[in-house]
Amino acid sequence: MSVEFNFEIRSKDIAARIGKLEINKKELETPALMPVYNPNKPIIPVKDLKRKFNVKILMVNSYIVLRNKVLREGVLDLGIHGYLGFKGLIATDSGSYQLMNYGDVSTTNREIIEFQEKIGSEIGAFLDIPSLPNAYKPRALEQLELTLKRSKEAEDANFVVNAGIQGSTYLDLRRMAARKIGRNFKLCAIGGIVRLMEEYRFSNLVDIIATVKKNLPLDRVVHAFGLGHPMAFSLAAALGCDLFDSAAYALYAQDLRYMTVNGTKRLDNLEYLPCSCPVCSKYGIELKELEDREKTRNLAMHNLYVSLEELNRVKQAIKDGNLWELLSIRARSHPELLTGLERLKRYGRWLSELDPITKKSPFYYLGRESRYRTEVITARKRLKRVSSMNRVNVPPFGKVPIEILDVYPFGSFRVPESLIKEEPCFNVREIERIKGIMEYQFGSNASELVEKNFRIKKSKRTGRIRGVYRGRELIASVRASDHFVIPKSYLADELKKKFRYPRLRVVVDDDAAPFISEGRSVFAKFVVDIDPGLRANDEVLVVDRKDNLIGIGTLVLSPREVMDFDRGVAVRVR
Ligand SMILES: [Zn+2]
Known part of the structure; x- marks a missing residue:
């Protein structure tokens, strides 16, 4: 059985993206948080995760299930979805975390892969070997090589492999791992970062994520494995992480730690609750007085509420194009975050x-x-x-x-x-403004296209430039929101003559040309070449392989994304 896997970008800011991930017809909007569900010790029941939190993806540790006879037989009998009563996506983890904490696990790579196939995980993992930060380098290399060897055994798995990228804090190892793993897997997990998070080593975290991302094709979905604290979501998303998982919401609750977007508080030290989630609204500070199990469960719910809320805030910031502002605000929570x-x-x-x-x-x-x-x-x-x-x-x-x-x-x-x-x-003079804008947008010589007899039309209400005319023909409009020049066909033709191939161009395959001439969007998979100097949201010329102009539009992805992606829109044609 092969797995159907699709991923495309819907919105972007910095290196962050809002994506549509589709696995076997189940859809997930990214960035997404996968709450970790421990069937041995459930703290929030699955039905509440669905109903109260609208969770679309869960993460379960398959090693824990495999080691427990009753659980194992139940899950093998009903499948993981049937057993948990959850129809959304289920990602299973292999036991690597146990391996790191307890040194050994009593299973083999093949056994754990086959088990995940049998229980019907949509996303699974091989038994990768996390190295601790600043591990002895020859040891980290040895662990990485074994991880890469084990990845080979997962290449034909009938689930989407959440392929671990290891290498401790050594960026050369991370680079090598990213290149090798990225070649064979569509979902890549940056592993071995939990300890960095716990120690607030955010600059190491930035180095590792950036190094991995730079060495992966951009269409790979990237999972920041074990990154479950909301204070770091915006930073990791800005670098292009698409998936987070949180065991932290429950583990912190067991330890009576109260999460906020600015860091963690000990519940015992709080006299006021800086939150209005359903739990905090209901109990207020009386939360502290609840009986132990109830306290843990409610605290876990609060922790999950603030985590999901922060993820929504990150997504809204990506849509609005103000993720940098959110990063600046969050960085004021802690010097290490700054x-x-x-x-x-x-x-x-x-x-x-x-x-x-x-x-x-x-x-x-x-x-x-x-x-x-x-x-x-x-x-x-x-x-x-x-x-x-x-x-x-x-x-x-x-x-x-x-x-x-x-x-x-x-x-x-x-x-x-x-x-x-x-x-x-x-x-x-208005005409000088147009010249300046065209140089800024298209290049130094673009102002030579502006003729003396061009007429500028201004808005009566705001006095701002609205359009540029050559005789009676509108050759460009000027967008009110950002004062970018939007060329019409005459100006597009002139730009094409002025700037040599491939400047300002998105080149498409001949098969797609007729559709684009009719005004349809250019899909990334039909693009054969692009001017690397362009940026997402630039106005571009769409040409065929013979450099005939077939459309004008707005580039919605960066040039590298256009070349790396096989799905999604690259240019919105007007
Ligand atoms: Zn709360």
Whole structure:
């Protein structure tokens, strides 16, 4: 039996994505959190996970099931879904965690793979070998090599393999593991990071996730294995993690630890509950007085509520294009989290290549790390294209030509007053503005396409530029939200003549050309080449293999994503 597996990007910000994952016709929106359910010691029953939390995916440890005779026979008899009474996706873990904590497990790789096949897990794992952070390097390498060998035995499994990427804190090992695992598996799990989380070593976490992501094809679904604390969700999602799992909600509850998005509190030390989830609303601080089992169960529910709530916040931020702002806010919870956020600077170029060129939300400067944001890196690069010497200092972007001060991000950013050095004076001819915007968007020579007799039409209400006319023909409109130029066919033709292949182009296969000429979207799988200088949300020219212009539209993925993905829309054609 083969497994049906599809993944596509629906929305993006920084390296984060909202994705649609489909396994055997069961759909899951990512980023998603998989609560870990321990059938030996259930704390929140499955029916509550479904009803109260609307959980669409569960994680169960297959090793625990395999080792317990009653459980094993029940699950083999009814299948894991029937036994648990859960129709959603079930991911099983192999026992690697037990291996790390207790040193040995009494099963073999093949046995645990076959067992997961028999019980009907949609997502399963081979017995990978996690190494601790800063392990003795030859030992970490040995463990990684055994992990890679075991991965071979899972290649034909009839579930989606959640393939472990190990290598301790050694980035060269992580790189090698990512390249090898990424070649054969569509779902990759970054393992061995729980201890880093517990020790608040967020900059190590950033190094590991970024190294793995940079060495995986972008269409691989990435699971941050064991990352279950909501305070780190935004950071891991920003680097492109799609799946999280939480045993923490229950383990913390057993230890009377109360999760918040800013860190963990001991329930005993709290006199007020900073939360309005159903549990905290119902009990308030009386939660402390509940009988032990009830207290644990309710605390676990609170922990899961705050985790899922934070994940929704991350997803909304991706939609709105203000994930950086959420990162800045979260980083103020703990100095190590701020250190982790500042570590993103090291990966700025890579992140900026994935980040959209224009976003819905204004750019808010919220701290010194804002100077290294992807929008700043991208804007500085594009500012070099603009020829105007008439510039004002706009921190953190640098010297910005006054012609393009209305363009995103310059038109909508907010910085603290103390950073503003010059007040720009506005007295620019509209035609000069159009030239500046076109240079910024398309390249240095684009302004040569602007003829003297072009007419500019402005909005009566706002006074802002609406459209550019050549005679009676509308050749471009100017989008009110970000002042980007949206070329019509005349201008698109001229841009194509001005800029040589492959500049500004998305090249599609001949099979797809007729559909695109009719105005249908360009799907990633039909793209054969693309200008690597483009960014998601750029206006692009769609051409066939002979470089005939067949459409104009908005690129919705980054060039690397377009080439790596076989599914989903790459260009929305107008
Ligand atoms: Zn609560």
